[in-house]
Amino acid sequence: MGEIADRYQRRAKAFEQKVAAVRPEQWGNQSPCEKWTAKDVVDHIVMMHGIMLMPAGRKLEPSDDPLTAFQEARAAVEEVLDDPVLALAEADTPSGRMTTEQHIDQVISDDLVLHGWDLARATDQDETMDPADVERLWSSTASIPPEMMEKFRTPGAFGEGVEVFGPEVKVPADAPLQDRLLGMIGRQP
Incomplete structure (x- = not known):
């Protein structure tokens, strides 16, 4: 594998x-x-x-x-x-x-x-995510270009009923990386 x-x-x-x-x-x-x-x-x-x-x-x-x-x-x-x-x-x-x-x-x-x-x-x-997964997902999500991130946040952009990310939830800059990742994708940590 x-x-x-x-x-x-x-x-x-x-x-x-x-x-x-x-x-x-x-x-x-x-x-x-x-x-x-x-x-x-x-x-x-x-x-x-x-x-x-x-x-x-x-x-x-x-x-x-x-x-x-x-x-x-x-x-x-x-x-x-x-x-x-x-x-x-x-x-x-x-x-x-x-x-x-x-x-x-x-x-x-x-x-x-x-x-x-x-x-x-x-x-x-x-609710604890694997720290390696959090770092990997943070890196890939933070590197999404703004126009694509906007598309990910637009309900239905990838098909009827499909929502990829919700509106960003603001979390403190010094919050744990998992919380910042969750906020970035529209979750309340």
Whole structure:
């Protein structure tokens, strides 16, 4: 496995642990994403896995159980990442032409960290993100050009109902990096 597959696997394992820790009565809890419950967060992650699998000719079978749905989505993505032909196939994406593994890394792998925080917040779990992931996400997010950041903050810019980032939440400049990252993407740390 390469660096991208390793990173995805580590992040997916952490996300899966959060999903497994959700108690049945918590699935309806409000998440930090205004329109989503805890279950909606997991549904979004699974749906995005399905989108990442489409260029590889793969399709997910739906499951009503959030843990099962995520485990199946994770297994399908790991299978693609383990296949050099599928992982290195190029496709056009909203961010330009890139390999399947690069697209997985930039979208769902990063989403596992950020939405893992959302799920943790919604279900009273530990909200601490891996410091290496925070630094990596801070670096990549802070380097987004202003015109692209504006597009990320515009509801529907990437399709109907799609919201990437919310309006920036101001946090003190000396706040922990995780809090500054969360504020940058529109979360209240």
